[in-house]
Each structure stands twice: as structure tokens, then as C-alpha cells.
Amino acid sequence: MGLISFDNIGISGMSATVPQRIISNNSFTEVFNEKEIKNAIATTGIKERRFVDSDVCSSDLCCDSANNLLDELNIDRDSVDILIFLSQTPDYAQPATAPSIQKRLGLSKKTASFDINMACSGYIYGLSTAFAYCSSPDVKKVLLLVGETMSKAISLKDRATCLLFGDAGSATLIEKNEKYGKSYFSLNSDGSGNSVLKIPAGGYRVPGSPDTTQEKEYSDGSIRTDEQLYMDGMEVFNFTMRVVPKDIKEVLEFAKRTEKDIDYLVFHQANKYMTDYLAKKSRFPINKVPYSLQKYGNTSAVTIPLTIVSELFTGAPLNAKMLFSGFGAGLSWGSAILDLSDCHISKLNELA
Numbered sequence: 001m002g003l004i005s006f007d008n009i010g011i012s013g014m015s016a017t018v019p020q021r022i023i024s025n026n027s028f029t030e031v032f033n034e035k036e037i038k039n040a041i042a043t044t045g046i047k048e049r050r051f052v053d054s055d056v057c058s059s060d061l062c063c064d065s066a067n068n069l070l071d072e073l074n075i076d077r078d079s080v081d082i083l084i085f086l087s088q089t090p091d092y093a094q095p096a097t098a099p100s101i102q103k104r105l106g107l108s109k110k111t112a113s114f115d116i117n118m119a120c121s122g123y124i125y126g127l128s129t130a131f132a133y134c135s136s137p138d139v140k141k142v143l144l145l146v147g148e149t150m151s152k153a154i155s156l157k158d159r160a161t162c163l164l165f166g167d168a169g170s171a172t173l174i175e176k177n178e179k180y181g182k183s184y185f186s187l188n189s190d191g192s193g194n195s196v197l198k199i200p201a202g203g204y205r206v207p208g209s210p211d212t213t214q215e216k217e218y219s220d221g222s223i224r225t226d227e228q229l230y231m232d233g234m235e236v237f238n239f240t241m242r243v244v245p246k247d248i249k250e251v252l253e254f255a256k257r258t259e260k261d262i263d264y265l266v267f268h269q270a271n272k273y274m275t276d277y278l279a280k281k282s283r284f285p286i287n288k289v290p291y292s293l294q295k296y297g298n299t300s301a302v303t304i305p306l307t308i309v310s311e312l313f314t315g316a317p318l319n320a321k322m323l324f325s326g327f328g329a330g331l332s333w334g335s336a337i338l339d340l341s342d343c344h345i346s347k348l349n350e351l352a
Contacts (some may be wrong), residue, residue: 003186003254006131010180010338015069015346016170016309017061018050018296025049025163032159040163045272049166049297051151056351058087058147059097061169063104064351066145069171070105073344075141077106082133082142083113086126086301089149090115101145119197120268120328122146122301124336128185130174142174148300153199155224157215160231166297170305183338184255186247193331196235201226236328240274243333245281248325251335259283262337263320264312268327269293269303278325301326310348318343
């Protein structure tokens with residue numbers, strides 16, 4: 001599919017929720033020595049994250065965000081035509097989580113509700129899906145919920161992942177309006193890199209078993225099970241360096257814009273050293289690149305809306321030309337250029 005554009009569709013509101021529980025990266029002294037922790041924080045930029053309690057799911061974080069957003073915008077809940085829930089950490093393997101969210105939010109039974117399973121590029125993919133539905137003459141409002149509880153997917157003894165990932169949820173309302181003008185998307189994938197960021201077992205290809213839940217120690221000292229996330233950090237880094245600057249250039253050319261036309265470049269929050277370099281390579285000044293990873297870490301597909309809510313909230317509607325860039329497991333990556341015109345941004349909420 002590659003490059004796609006839409007007319008007169010945009011984001012009318014956005015909200016995000018994080019758990020109250022703060023996890024400091026300085027506390028991982030059983031996995032790293034003091035110097036290693038200091039170097040990791042300096043490189044990634046991640047000082048702390050938020051973790052949910054064991055009985056809280058990504059749907060809970062998203063429902064909190066959605067309720068806040070719909071109430072603040074005074075949206076008639078029967079007017080939501082489509083509900084999309086995007087997550088790698090749904091409530092159950094089956095059924096889809098979205099229909100249960102429809103009921104919890106009090107949306108109409110005529111609301112089409114479905115799940116999407118995507119990783120760190122997921123917000124771009126989810127937005128493009130919402131925009132595509134909103135292109136239909138009979139669809140007026142699409143509610144996109146993106147949430148992750150990555151703390152449940154990682155081993156806290158894995159040196160590659162234990163300092164990176166956190167939990168969050170978000171809600172984005174997409175609507176028709178001529179004030180939004182044109183928006184542009186670039187969507188890409190390369191399944192040859194499927195194994196570099198992956199939970200190897202616990203699905204249907206390799207079902208869970210007593211063996212897949214046993215902790216194993218690896219040559220770098222990491223300890224994890226086959227049902228916890230594995231990441232080849234160097235391969236992910238190389239992939240990102242290879243594809244993201246090119247994709248940003250292509251979507252700018254597609255939109256006939258330059259970096260000077262963009263108010264904010266919002267990256268997926270993976271690694272500050274890496275994204276600082278990406279911004280420089282794409283000729284974006286660092287003051288146009290907001291960061292939230294120092295407080296919330298890598299929340300997978302939630303990082304882009306979380307960054308906007310946590311870093312660009314002022315209490316007034318946001319008017320800005322935005323470029324979003326997401327990349328990660330799959331491998332998949334994507335970029336989007338769109339105008340946030342009179343966009344309501346909720347204050348970041350904490351879920352007790």
C-alpha cells in the first residue's frame with residue numbers, strides 16, 4: 001500500500017492514562033551495576049516507567065482515557081460509529097477486547113468494534129485505519145483506543161528489555177471536518193525481521209507448555225522464559241537507522257512539505273540517543289521533537305499519543321502541523337503528516 005492520503009479528516013481530541021506506580025531504573029541493581037545503570041539511562045533517556053498492578057489490563061487504561069475524552073468533549077456516545085482497540089496485550093487470546101469496551105463505555109450496539117494487533121508502529125496504522133473508515137459517507141466518528149501493559153510481557157531479569165518498557169493507554173477521536181485539509185500516511189513492513197523483537201512461545205505456532213514457562217539464562221546474563229519478550233537491540237537499532245530517515249523524507253515529499261512546515265516531529269519513544277540522531281539526520285531541530293520517555297519509557301504503540309498529551313497539554317486546544325514516526329516489531333514502520341486543528345488535549349490522568 002505504501003503512501004495514502006485523506007481529505008478533511010482529522011483528530012478532534014486525544015487523552016492518555018498511566019498507572020500511578022512508578023518504577024525507577026536506578027532500582028535494578030540486581031541486574032546491572034551502578035555504572036551500567038547510569039550508562040543505560042544516559043543512552044536511552046529512560047529514568048522511570050509506570051507499571052500496572054496485576055489485575056489491571058490495557059483495556060482499563062484505555063477505558064479511563066476514553067471516558068475522560070468523551071465526557072470533556074460532551075460526545076453523545078450513540079454517535080460513535082467505529083471503535084478500534086489496538087494492543088499486543090489484550091484482555092484475552094479470544095475473544096476480541098473491543099466489544100467488551102463498547103459495553104463498558106456505554107456505546108451503541110450499532111458501534112462496529114474490533115481489535116488490531118500491532119507493535120510500536122501501531123498508532124500510525126491505527127490512525128490510518130480510522131481515517132479510512134471516516135472516509136465513508138456514513139461514518140462520522142471513530143474512537144481509536146491504543147493501550148499496552150508491556151510490564152506483563154517482559155522479564156525484569158532480562159538485560160535487553162527490563163529498563164525500557166512501561167504501561168499506558170490512550171484515546172483518540174477521529175472526525176470529518178473541512179478544517180483538517182489533507183493528511184498523509186506511509187505504511188511499511190518487512191517480515192524478514194520478524195524474529196528480532198518477539199515473544200517466541202505462548203501463541204498458536206508454539207503453544208505454551210511447562211517448558212516455555214521455565215526461566216532460562218543466556219550468555220549475556222539475561223534470564224527470561226520463552227513466553228517473555230526477546231529483543232535483539234542491535235538489530236532493532238540498525239533497522240531503525242536504515243528505514244526511518246528514508247520514510248520521513250518520502251512522506252514529506254509525498255505531502256510536498258519540508259521540515260520547516262512541521263511544528264512537531266513526534267517519534268515513537270524507544271531510545272533518545274537513537275531518535276536524537278534520527279531528528280538530526282532528518283534536519284529537524286531538537287526543539288521540535290518532544291520526549292516523554294524519561295518518565296514513561298517505551299509504551300509501544302501508545303508512545304506517540306502519550307507524548308502529545310504529557311508534553312503538549314496546555315489547557316488550550318492544540319493547533320499544530322505534526323509528523324508522527326513509529327517503528328518496531330514485525331518489523332513494521334510508518335509515518336504520518338496531519339494538522340491538529342483546534343484539537344482538544346486532555347490532561348494526563350493517573351489510574352490508581
